[in-house]
Amino acid sequence: MSSSSPPHPVRSALRAARPRNARPPRIVLTSAAALLALSATLTPAANAEESTDAALEWYDATAETIAAAGAPTQSTNSRTWAIGWLSAARALGSPPADVNRRHFQDAALASAVHASLVALVPARAAELDAALSRTLGRIPDGPAEERGVAAGRQQARQVLASREGDGLDPASVNEAFPVPEPKPGIWQPTPPAYAAATQAGNRKARPFLLEKADRFRPGPPPAPGSRRYRSDLAEVRAYGAADSTVRTARQTETAAFWFGSSLTLYTEPLRVALARSQRPVAARASLVALFHVALVDTQIATSDTKYAYVSWRPVTAIRSAGSDGDPATSPDPDWTPLHVTPAHPDYPSGHNTYSGAAEEVLTALTGPRTAPFPLTSPTAPGVTRTYTDWRTLTLENVDARVWSGIHTRYADEVGVTLGRDVARHTLRNAGALFR
Incomplete structure (x- = not known):
């Protein structure tokens, strides 16, 4: 692009919205979204x-x-x-x-x-x-x-x-990860396949905008035996079991609905946002670009945290209960989750880092609410749900992973926060993408 070319409308809006030291991130994002909306006048x-x-x-x-x-x-x-x-x-x-x-x-x-x-x-x-x-x-x-x-x-x-050689090819993403020495709280391969850990290489990939993978790494998960650990494990033990007697039909449906790939499940909500936008085509293309840039960086940050703490999954914790030094728990070697546990550590939940980042981008660039839209899921055939805001998708993801028996609630909630943090960083620094 020559030096005499007119400025990119999205780049100009985001440049004008760069944060000042005295302004909190939320205000910066609101300003950036407002200025991006003003680009529609161009x-x-x-x-x-x-x-x-x-x-x-x-x-x-x-x-x-x-x-x-x-x-x-x-x-x-x-x-x-x-x-x-x-x-x-x-x-x-x-x-x-x-x-x-x-x-x-x-x-x-x-x-x-x-x-x-x-x-x-x-x-x-x-x-x-x-x-x-x-x-x-x-x-x-x-x-x-x-x-x-x-x-x-x-x-x-x-x-x-x-982006050549950024480490996001499948072989690099799924590089071999040695099984850690067994001890309370530490991830081990999970039934039924007891497969090797996956996605460990994501943490080494080159982000789009994050300076480093651990930029927003949260603190460690609750220690085995702590009050939060015990309460969350008790919840997933009761509500996430394949033969749970307390999980409702609606909760079971929610778990199934959000069990599939986040990328697949969020393809339609992003399309809804794109279709309903009245902004010029440059800003609409930027919405899709920023959404996925944020999600690439979020998945890198997720892998960093997962493999920094290698926190064990509920199925391992419940079947090994008592080995964590908590005399109030008893092992249940036959406990089985509603859904098969993915082959990587519990903390944080990748579905919820994804939903947190997705919600943040969609809210900042399109507003928190939209007209009703239907959504289906490949893992819940015949089920259609209707949504009018982006936050509800996040809230359902948090519950769904507990009711599936594959994540603790703290892993879900911290995941949402991590995803939002990375997405805010993407939006604050998006001008760099359009230089």
Whole structure:
């Protein structure tokens, strides 16, 4: 971008909202969100329902690409989303003054996301090429289309190059982690598979904006035998058992609803926010980019904390009760959780770091509430729930992991805080992404 180009609207808004030392983070975020909203005055936003919306078209193409041929590791797929949409947001920032703005931006967005996805998920090249042809086929031939395509491809090349070797490929994410020596409170492989630990390599990956993985690392979990430890373990023992007699049908449904991949479960809420936004396309692309940048950094921070403390899962704690030195507990070697425990430590809950970060970004950039929207889950077939705000999704995630029998409540609650902290950091420092 030449020095004479007009400033990127989102970058300008975020730069203006950089925190001053005397201002608390919440005020900074509110200001940043307000200024980002003001960027809508720079370009009239087309109603997504009045004409084909390139942002939604390529949002769906990204989701379909990840679903069909994405990586086996969630953080790798979050990285793919972040790269594609950061490329698009950058390409959209400064449309030439002498061409049709809408035509340029549609071509730039489609070309940026297309180039990123083809590079990262080459198995879907044919489908992505066809989608690009459909988008460009709606745009009149000429300088707007040509310069948009060039801008999108250029930004994709630059972002892809900047993330080369960042340690978020599946092999690096799932690097081998030695099983710790057994002792009270320390993670051990869990039944039924007793699989090796996963996602340990996330903590070594290069974040987008975090200075280091432990920037927001919380303090340790409650010590075995402490009051909080005992109360939370008693709760998950009662409510999270496969044969629980106290868990209600609604609670069981909630546990099943939120059991699947957070990336999958939050794809529709983010789409709702994107579809309902009346901001210009550059700001809308930035919403998707910032969401996934925050989630990549959150997953890195989550792994850092999990493997710093290697806290044992409820199933290990309950089956080993008494070995933690607490005479008030008794072991239950046959205790089984409602859902199979994932193969990594308890503290903090990754589902809840994800939900905390997602809620923070959506609230800061779109407001805390929205018109009712339905949501389904692949792990709860036939169930549809309706939401009107982002906070409820977080609250259900906290409860769900307890009722699944796979997390303690303190691991869930600290997870939400960690995710929010990382997301706030992303929003405070987002200007760096658009330089």
